[in-house]
Amino acid sequence: MTEIKQIEEKENGICFFEMKNDNIRVITTNLGCHILSIFTKDRAGQEADILLGFENVEDCEKDGSYMGALVGRVANRIADAKFQLNGETYELAANNGKNHLHGGLHGWNQKLFQYEQLEDGIRFCYVSPDMEEGYPGSVFLKVSYRLKEEGLEMEYEAVSDQDTILNITNHPYFNLSGGQDKIYHHQLRMKADQIACVDENCCANGEFLDVAGTPFDFRDFHEIGERIHEDHEQIRHAGGYDHSYLVSETLDQAVLYDPKSGRKLTVSTTLPCIQVYTANFLAGGCNGKHGKPYENRDGVALEAQFLPNSIHIEKEPRVILRKGEQYHAVTSYRFEVE
Numbered sequence: 631m632t633e634i635k636q637i638e639e640k641e642n643g644i645c646f647f648e649m650k651n652d653n654i655r656v657i658t659t660n661l662g663c664h665i666l667s668i669f670t671k672d673r674a675g676q677e678a679d680i681l682l683g684f685e686n687v688e689d690c691e692k693d694g695s696y697m698g699a700l701v702g703r704v705a706n707r708i709a710d711a712k713f714q715l716n717g718e719t720y721e722l723a724a725n726n727g728k729n730h731l732h733g734g735l736h737g738w739n740q741k742l743f744q745y746e747q748l749e750d751g752i753r754f755c756y757v758s759p760d761m762e763e764g765y766p767g768s769v770f771l772k773v774s775y776r777l778k779e780e781g782l783e784m785e786y787e788a789v790s791d792q793d794t795i796l797n798i799t800n801h802p803y804f805n806l807s808g809g810q811d812k813i814y815h816h817q818l819r820m821k822a823d824q825i826a827c828v829d830e831n832c833c834a835n836g837e838f839l840d841v842a843g844t845p846f847d848f849r850d851f852h853e854i855g856e857r858i859h860e861d862h863e864q865i866r867h868a869g870g871y872d873h874s875y876l877v878s879e880t881l882d883q884a885v886l887y888d889p890k891s892g893r894k895l896t897v898s899t900t901l902p903c904i905q906v907y908t909a910n911f912l913a914g915g916c917n918g919k920h921g922k923p924y925e926n927r928d929g930v931a932l933e934a935q936f937l938p939n940s941i942h943i944e945k946e947p948r949v950i951l952r953k954g955e956q957y958h959a960v961t962s963y964r965f966e967v968e
């Protein structure tokens with residue numbers, strides 16, 4: 631039985647919701663559609679929160695971690711914080727060195743959404759005005775989180791009244807041990823033969839690497855920590871893994887497994903890439919749930935998205951959303967115990 635309820639409403643309009651069934655309990659909010667907690671059981675039936683999150687979600691305004699956040703308009707980096715569309719140049723905030731990151735200074739992670747309760751979840755709605763953070767077009771956005779028997783499904787729907795660019799993701803960091811250990815011994819499997827290479831600013835540079843024979847090969851399960859310190863240019867640029875995997879199949883593209891607790895997470899997405907980010911610069915942020923900032927490698931983020939920096943890389947950038955066209959993407963996180 632799925633139970634959806636509002637658990638708190640603050641004077642400033644921030645609301646908190648709980649969605650639960652026999653297996654999973656999820657806490658979310660209309661502030662930036664953050665997923666704040668995901669409780670699942672381990673092999674012994676013990677419940678723990680396997681998601682990293684803020685002690686106080688309002689801290690998202692001054693934090694660069696994007697823990698559990700909805701990211702938009704465009705996830706990841708846009709080189710030189712500008713792009714061209716239909717012959718116009720659009721200047722964006724350079725909020726990550728010279729590049730633009732995760733929607734800008736006040737991205738969708740910081741916006742207050744309208745909400746409606748669904749039978750099996752919550753739908754958040756937001757109208758992003760024309761030129762918000764420098765992006766053209768008013769975008770009408772719907773984000774629906776639904777609790778399924780074994781997991782959480784995220785659906786993104788959007789339409790714009792002008793041609794624009796859009797690459798929406800959620801940015802959940804997982805720690806399947808419930809915070810007992812770092813993520814080095816988590817095992818990862820990615821159905822992907824290639825990654826998008828990055829430059830020394832972690833910006834996708836239009837080159838692609840075949841994972842075979844490299845520390846990026848997760849076509850079979852490997853511990854995250856096994857090769858994370860290898861002397862590979864791409865590992866050096868990112869200080870670990872912070873790369874988009876070009877996923878090759880349509881289901882179960884990423885699996886994360888913690889042998890100790892038995893918790894297994896499977897990600898399926900309609901999108902072409904999954905960013906694997908091993909929290910290489912998570913330290914020093916705002917307080918996390920345990921009343922202190924997290925450390926590097928306390929979690930691993932798995933973010934389904936279009937190719938980062940697509941507008942500068944792809945011949946026909948899939949991030950372009952034409953006026954009146956429907957944007958639709960679904961990503962689901964399934965939780966099991968093995």
Ligand code: GLA
Binds near residue numbers: 832931933
């Ligand atoms: C993404 C990026 C990382 C970092 C995090 C947020 O995963 O790829 O480089 O910016 O978001 O801290």
